[in-house]
Amino acid sequence: MDSHPFPVARIGIIGGGQLGRMMVAAAQRLGCACVVLDPTPGSPAGQVSGHQIVGDYHDPARLRELVEATDVTTFDIEDIDTETLIELEREGHPIRPSPGILAVIQDKLSQKRMLRAAGLPTSDFVALAEDPARTCADFGYPLVQKARRGGYDGRGVAILTGPEDWGRYLPVPSYVERFVAAKKEIAVLVARGLDGDTRCYPVVETRFRPGENILDLLLAPADITAATSARAREIAVATVEALSGVGVFGVEMFLTDRGDILVNEVAPRTHNSGHYTIEASLTDQFEQHLRAVIGLPLGATDSLSPAAMINLLGSPDHSGRPVVRGLAAALAIPGVSVHIYGKAATKPFRKMGHVTVLDTSLAAAQAKAERVRSLLTITGEDHP
Numbered sequence: 001m002d003s004h005p006f007p008v009a010r011i012g013i014i015g016g017g018q019l020g021r022m023m024v025a026a027a028q029r030l031g032c033a034c035v036v037l038d039p040t041p042g043s044p045a046g047q048v049s050g051h052q053i054v055g056d057y058h059d060p061a062r063l064r065e066l067v068e069a070t071d072v073t074t075f076d077i078e079d080i081d082t083e084t085l086i087e088l089e090r091e092g093h094p095i096r097p098s099p100g101i102l103a104v105i106q107d108k109l110s111q112k113r114m115l116r117a118a119g120l121p122t123s124d125f126v127a128l129a130e131d132p133a134r135t136c137a138d139f140g141y142p143l144v145q146k147a148r149r150g151g152y153d154g155r156g157v158a159i160l161t162g163p164e165d166w167g168r169y170l171p172v173p174s175y176v177e178r179f180v181a182a183k184k185e186i187a188v189l190v191a192r193g194l195d196g197d198t199r200c201y202p203v204v205e206t207r208f209r210p211g212e213n214i215l216d217l218l219l220a221p222a223d224i225t226a227a228t229s230a231r232a233r234e235i236a237v238a239t240v241e242a243l244s245g246v247g248v249f250g251v252e253m254f255l256t257d258r259g260d261i262l263v264n265e266v267a268p269r270t271h272n273s274g275h276y277t278i279e280a281s282l283t284d285q286f287e288q289h290l291r292a293v294i295g296l297p298l299g300a301t302d303s304l305s306p307a308a309m310i311n312l313l314g315s316p317d318h319s320g321r322p323v324v325r326g327l328a329a330a331l332a333i334p335g336v337s338v339h340i341y342g343k344a345a346t347k348p349f350r351k352m353g354h355v356t357v358l359d360t361s362l363a364a365a366q367a368k369a370e371r372v373r374s375l376l377t378i379t380g381e382d383h384p
């Protein structure tokens, strides 16, 4: 029945970071109310939702409190106690995407096994156990070691070109995979609704800053052939269908020097590579995610304009209360949209905001984004 009392839905969001904050903005447009669970009072999402439960993502009591206070629960982070969520789901509480999917993805090794079992293209890999040096030598260098759990923004990833790099070896439960010589890194956002309907966004190119591994520049659409784009979208949709996921998923891929596409990893949530959709798409990723998890029809994913996006990272030599410099200069450029996440303190390389630039050509948008990068900085009151 197409009739909704107000609020249209009460949404629980585990994690009060920037993704949650942008989700709350979309929820408010749709007439939904949000409750956020986050350990930091006044979290970015908590500030805008007005309802925050202050508590840990691993605290069963707080997770239960959130789920019981809302109609449907979702998350903006991956490091959550899935055991409690699986129990709550079994009791009949809607949690989307399903915590079972989160459990598979949280462990990067089980994620790789899932990709392989589903017949999706991904780099070869092997688990590390008793004698990692031996396993690596047998597997062959160069290779990439990945922590099974807890890695993000490149933490938990070590590229080892040979045994001489052993100093970089991560002493945690991990696996190794083949180093991929990539022409480009690309990503595809896929939304899958409660009824199994899927919508796929255009392929975007993600460029990372060497060393930090944090998304440095996003270009939408990616400059690739129509055939490569079609293939990437097909693989991304197949990945989300293999998971039977409900919600928005970010599928990160490599386009190899030989023109093959390999799935790198899947994020069971809205994704940094999709922030540009707020300005550039008919339906942004946050509204799309909400439509999916509430059970509403998915929106059109067409782009209205080429777009470039940069993250605003905390400057390397500051911490403490953020100080934004160059805001007026950046905003004086036509087509520039600045998003500041409202984090109480900056840290070196912390994601403090992002900027999306629309222009009639991708090259023009990229040039403006690079100008904004040199104009706009996030420093802090303290020098560590």
Ligand SMILES: Nc1ncnc2c1ncn2[C@@H]1O[C@H](COP(=O)(O)OP(=O)(O)OP(=O)(O)O)[C@@H](O)[C@H]1O
Pocket (backbone or CB within 6 Å): 123, 144, 146, 151, 152, 153, 154, 155, 156, 157, 177, 178, 179, 180, 181, 185, 208, 213, 214, 215, 252, 264, 265
């Ligand atoms: N097999 C590989 N071959 C070459 N480069 C790789 C490989 N795996 C990862 N990388 C590089 O390291 C980056 C981070 O790896 P990955 O996406 O697995 O980690 P992450 O910590 O989850 O990152 P994020 O949170 O930024 O998505 C990739 O974007 C890519 O640049």
Ligand SMILES: [Mg+2]
Pocket (backbone or CB within 6 Å): 252, 265
């Ligand atoms: Mg990644």
